[in-house]
Every structure is written in C-alpha cells, then in structure tokens.
Amino acid sequence: MLMEESFVENGFIIDLSNAKDTSQLVHELSSIMEHPDVKGKNLCLKLGSTDLKQSQLLSIKALIETMGASIAFVDTSSEQTEASAVSLGVMISKVKDNENIGSLGISEETTSEEITDKVIEVVADTQMTSPSIETTEGIEDVYDEVSTEELSEIIPSESYNNSDFGALAVHEGLIPTEEASKYIILDTGNVLPEGVEENTIDTKTLPTLYINQTLRSGQTISYEGNILIIGDAHPGSEIIAGGDITVWGILGGIAHAGNCGNITAKVRALKLNAIQLRIAGLYARRNDTLNVPYVQKSNEFTPEEALIEEGKIVIYKKLRRD
Amino acid sequence: MTGRVIVITSGKGGVGKTTTSANIGTALAKSGYKVVLIDTDLGLRNLDLLLGLENRIVYTIVDVIEERCKLRQALVKDKKNPNLSLLAAAQTRDKTAVNADQLKEICDTLKEENDFVLVDCPAGIEQGFQNAVAGASEAIVVTTPEMSAIRDADRIIGLLATKEEITSTKLLLNRVRPNLIKTNEMMSVDDVVGILEIPLVGIIPEDTGIITSTNKGEPIVNDETALAGKAYRNVAERILGEEVPFLNLDEPKGFMAKIKNAFAKLKAKV
Numbered sequence: 001m002l003m004e005e006s007f008v009e010n011g012f013i014i015d016l017s018n019a020k021d022t023s024q025l026v027h028e029l030s031s032i033m034e035h036p037d038v039k040g041k042n043l044c045l046k047l048g049s050t051d052l053k054q055s056q057l058l059s060i061k062a063l064i065e066t067m068g069a070s071i072a073f074v075d076t077s078s079e080q081t082e083a084s085a086v087s088l089g090v091m092i093s094k095v096k097d098n099e100n101i102g103s104l105g106i107s108e109e110t111t112s113e114e115i116t117d118k119v120i121e122v123v124a125d126t127q128m129t130s131p132s133i134e135t136t137e138g139i140e141d142v143y144d145e146v147s148t149e150e151l152s153e154i155i156p157s158e159s160y161n162n163s164d165f166g167a168l169a170v171h172e173g174l175i176p177t178e179e180a181s182k183y184i185i186l187d188t189g190n191v192l193p194e195g196v197e198e199n200t201i202d203t204k205t206l207p208t209l210y211i212n213q214t215l216r217s218g219q220t221i222s223y224e225g226n227i228l229i230i231g232d233a234h235p236g237s238e239i240i241a242g243g244d245i246t247v248w249g250i251l252g253g254i255a256h257a258g259n260c261g262n263i264t265a266k267v268r269a270l271k272l273n274a275i276q277l278r279i280a281g282l283y284a285r286r287n288d289t290l291n292v293p294y295v296q297k298s299n300e301f302t303p304e305e306a307l308i309e310e311g312k313i314v315i316y317k318k319l320r321r322d
Numbered sequence: 323m324t325g326r327v328i329v330i331t332s333g334k335g336g337v338g339k340t341t342t343s344a345n346i347g348t349a350l351a352k353s354g355y356k357v358v359l360i361d362t363d364l365g366l367r368n369l370d371l372l373l374g375l376e377n378r379i380v381y382t383i384v385d386v387i388e389e390r391c392k393l394r395q396a397l398v399k400d401k402k403n404p405n406l407s408l409l410a411a412a413q414t415r416d417k418t419a420v421n422a423d424q425l426k427e428i429c430d431t432l433k434e435e436n437d438f439v440l441v442d443c444p445a446g447i448e449q450g451f452q453n454a455v456a457g458a459s460e461a462i463v464v465t466t467p468e469m470s471a472i473r474d475a476d477r478i479i480g481l482l483a484t485k486e487e488i489t490s491t492k493l494l495l496n497r498v499r500p501n502l503i504k505t506n507e508m509m510s511v512d513d514v515v516g517i518l519e520i521p522l523v524g525i526i527p528e529d530t531g532i533i534t535s536t537n538k539g540e541p542i543v544n545d546e547t548a549l550a551g552k553a554y555r556n557v558a559e560r561i562l563g564e565e566v567p568f569l570n571l572d573e574p575k576g577f578m579a580k581i582k583n584a585f586a587k588l589k590a591k592v
Contacts, residue, residue, distance in 0.1 A: 216476045216477060216480030216483075217473055217474075217476040217477040218477040218481070219480050232519075234476050234517070235473065235476075236473055236476065296516065297516045
C-alpha cells in the first residue's frame with residue numbers, strides 16, 4: 001500500500017513516503033483530497049525521503065487548503081524538504097511507526113468509530129487506483145461481478161504492475177457491456193473496406209485534432225489522424241477519422257474511426273449512443289430497441305469504448321467503482 | 323439611431339415562426355418601440371394575414387429591390403399601432419427573386435430609423451434562409467418539443483454559429499403542453515434546453531386562442547387574458563433586457579381551480 005491514514009486530533013496521517021517522485025506524490029495526494037471526509041481536517045503528511053522545493057511544498061499546501069483542509073505538520077527525512085517546510089512555517093514532526101489504523105477503534109472520541117470506517121473507505125478507494133496493488137487481490141476486489149475466465153482475456157494481469165498511468169489505456173477497468181447486442185453489424189460489413197488494404201498508419205505521428213465545441217446536426221468533421229471532441233456530437237453530425245475518435249460527451253451522430261483501413265482504431269465516448277458506429281470497413285447500426293429519441297444529460301455516464309475484436313465491433317464499458 | 327435586427331428562424335416549418343414574429347413585433351411596438359417586420363417567405367407569405375394587413379399591401383419587398391417603389395412606400399402601417407409596420411413578401415415570386423446582399427441592404431436601411439427590425443425567415447436552409455439571416459445580428463430559434471423540430475433547430479443553430487455577424491442566438495420553445503410533460507408524453511423544457519444548449523428566451527404554452535387570433539388577423543398579445551399572449555409579452559420584455567421569470571405553466575389558471583387545488587391539498591393532509 002502506498003499510503004495509510006490514521007487519526008490525529010481531528011485529522012489524518014497521510015503516508016506518501018513510498019511515492020517515487022514528486023508527481024506521483026501529488027497524484028496520490030490529490031486522489032485522497034477528493035474524499036469528502038478530508039474536508040476540515042488537520043493533515044499530517046509523511047513525505048519520506050522525497051525532496052520537495054519550497055515552491056512544490058507551497059503548491060501542495062495550496063492544494064490542501066483549497067480542499068478545505070490544513071497541514072498540521074510534515075514528517076520528512078529529506079533535508080531539502082525540511083528546509084522548505086521551515087521557510088514556509090510548516091511544523092515538522094515525527095510520526096510514531098506504531099500508530100496505525102488498528103489502534104483507532106479505542107480512540108476516546110465518540111465519533112471515532114465513524115471516522116475509522118471512513119478512513120478505511122479512503123484506503124479501500126485508493127487501493128484500486130494504486131499501481132502497486134497485488135494483482136489477484138485487486139482483481140477479486142474490483143471485478144467480483146466478472147468471472148475470472150473472462151478476465152484473463154480482458155485484463156492482462158501485467159497491466160496492474162505497470163506504474164505508467166499512460167499505458168493503462170485500453171483494457172484496464174473496461175468490461176464488455178451487458179448490452180451485448182447494442183450494435184448490430186450491417187450486412188455490408190467486411191472488416192476492411194472493399195479495395196482497401198489493411199493500413200495501420202501511425203496516427204501517433206499526426207497531431208490530434210482537438211475540437212472544443214458541440215457538433216450539431218449537419219456538421220461534419222473529417223481528419224486523417226485522431227479526433228478529440230470536448231462536447232457532445234448531436235444526432236445528424238458525422239465524425240470521420242483515420243485514427244481514433246474520442247468524444248468527451250454524448251456521441252449521438254455517426255462515428256467512423258479508421259476509415260482508411262485502420263482496424264485497430266477505436267471509438268470512445270462518455271455515452272456511446274451513435275446512430276451508426278463504423279470502424280474500418282465494419283458498419284454497425286444501433287439496435288432498434290435503443291432508439292430513444294434523446295439521451296438525458298446525467299452525471300452518471302459510464303464511459304464506453306468500441307473496437308474490433310475477432311471481426312466484430314465490441315463495446316467495453318468502464319467499470320464503476322462503487 | 324441603430325436598431326437591432328433579429329431573425330426569427332426554425333428550420334422546420336409549422337412550428338410558429340410567423341406567429342412569433344407577429345406577436346413579438348406587436349408586443350415591442352406596444353411598449354413604444356418602432357418596429358418593422360420583414361416577411362422573407364417569398365411566394366408563401368403569411369405574416370400579413372396574421373396581422374390582418376393583407377388588404378393594405380400595395381408594394382412588396384421585390385418591388386423595393388427592383389426599384390419600382392421607395393422602401394418607405396412599401397412599409398405597411400399596422401391597423402392599431404403606428405409604431406409597427408410590415409414589409410411584405412411578394413406572393414407571385416419565389417426565393418430567387420432576392421439575394422442576400424439586397425436583403426442586408428434593406429435591413430441596414432431600416433435599422434437606421436427603427437428600434438427593431440424583425441425578419442421572419444422561411445422554413446428550410448436554402449436561399450430563403452441565407453437571405454433572411456444576411457442582415458441580422460441576433461437570432462431567435464423557434465422550436466416545439468418534438469424530436470423532428472429539435473433536430474432541425476439543432477441544424478439551424480449550427481449554421482447560425484458559422485455566421486460571424488450573428489452575435490446572439492436564443493431559443494423560443496413553442497406549443498408546450500404542461501399536462502403532457504407531466505405524464506412524460508412530451509419532452510420537458512429542461513430536456514429541450516439540455517439538447518440544444520442555447521439560452522432560452524421564452525416558453526409559449528399551447529393555446530387554442532392562437533388559431534382564432536390567426537384567423538381574425540389579430541395577434542394574441544393584444545388579448546390580455548390569454549396565457550400565450552402573456553408569454554409573448556414576457557419574451558418581448560426579455561428582448562428588451564429585462565429579467566422576467568418564466569411563466570409557471572403548472573399553476574391552475576382560474577379562481578375555481580385554485581380553490582379546488584386547495585381542497586385537494588387539504589384532503590391529502592387529512
């Protein structure tokens with residue numbers, strides 16, 4: 001485990017001493033800070049041997065303060081961090097090693113039990129995102145609804161030991177959607193368009209087309225690389241990409257990824273409701289049963305990703321962590 | 323004086339563009355502003371009917387463009403309100419008789435002497451639409467809570483966004499039926515605004531009074547008792563920059579209904 005919290009005078013000890021570098025440290029801290037129970041608490045940060053410049057510690061302090069909490073003191077073995085803390089007027093102290101979550105239950109405050117529960121919740125939450133989590137345990141915890149046979153196909157276990165967040169893109173946390181027949185392949189479909197050879201052009205060499213607006217009916221976007229749209233793509237719009245299509249919103253129009261024969265192309269959206277999904281030469285229409293006139297806006301969207309697997313368009317859903 | 327040129331458009335036909343133009347125009351004129359309504363639906367003109375001015379038309383917009391008359395001569399004054407005038411469309415010609423530059427010139431001339439120039443746009447996205455939006459700097463998109471009308475409105479909003487001159491596009495939701503929304507048979511106002519994502523300028527309830535008012539050539543804003551008339555007056559006030567709350571369409575209208583409602587609440591408590 002990368003971190004553990006314990007109860008200190010209306011506060012938490014946050015153990016960030018295992019963080020490899022500053023960015024990981026900030027990443028871990030910010031994921032903890034999102035927890036509602038941290039608000040208003042005094043935090044003790046165990047920073048280990050990480051070297052923090054004054055500006056870095058200041059921004060960490062600012063992060064904590066914007067979330068409504070404050071730093072009680074820091075525990076560090078680095079001289080530089082110590083100097084930074086002194087210059088910022090942050091107290092330095094040592095946290096006893098035997099102070100752990102187990103001892104919380106006998107705390108004198110009546111609310112301590114409640115808090116203990118929450119502390120453990122925080123830990124449990126962060127376990128899932130923690131890259132150094134033990135593989136088997138983690139999968140059982142997170143994916144208890146999915147049989148292990150399926151998992152072995154979907155989630156390569158190595159990906160869990162991968163600490164590079166950027167590499168955990170495709171299958172991590174994605175499960176095939178239960179609506180298996182959400183899209184129906186049209187008869188015309190060959191994996192490759194007629195007369196086109198398989199073409200995995202390296203879309204990484206092309207800049208990504210970034211569109212920060214809503215696509216409305218009748219508007220078409222066509223580009224040979226990857227397309228990223230921040231906004232919805234309304235029904236009647238059309239997006240055609242040589243590479244992947246990512247819509248940070250509701251995708252309701254037609255999306256054609258890998259239109260020049262790139263069968264590894266993917267279409268992803270916060271809500272995948274495209275009237276037609278096309279990847280390379282495969283054309284799929286939305287199942288008639290899902291032909292709702294409109295999608296209501298919601299904060300509960302489950303991101304989805306469509307790709308070609310074994311000659312079919314398969315849709316993966318991002319697993320919810322609740 | 324430089325007036326505001328507002329185009330009233332929708333994409334789909336029959337959603338109430340012309341009714342909206344006539345009513346907003348009349349309401350603005352009643353508030354003391356000088357208003358000109360331009361009907362750009364060449365060949366299928368209706369705006370004159372709604373205002374009851376059909377019999378007064380001598381010259382039309384095509385006559386102005388083809389220089390058979392002066393612009394001032396072609397403006398037909400309203401029966402009741404001298405602040406309101408109409409530039410009628412030619413019934414015997416089609417959309418190709420006018421081009422966008424000519425319409426823009428007319429709008430530019432008219433806004434010199436008027437507070438508001440309201441352009442009633444024809445349905446569709448062809449020449450007629452391009453003409454109507456040419457001189458405008460603001461747009462009101464009329465739609466009804468039906469998927470087909472919303473889809474067309476979405477298309478129109480996309481097209482308006484490509485016009486640099488148009489700085490503000492607002493939504494007017496017409497023919498809303500609160501009792502159908504309650505039973506989930508009609509899309510709610512929030513649903514429509516959620517789809518189209520532009521600010522709302524008005525919600526007009528379905529009102530059978532509109533039919534009679536159209537037939538009589540008397541805009542419903544002149545009817546002080548009609549709910550739709552009240553809603554259109556509110557739209558006019560919002561155009562003038564006032565903050566007017568949207569009508570609570572759920573509220574029972576009559577006095578008796580209010581009493582009934584109170585009894586129902588009492589019963590529920592017991």
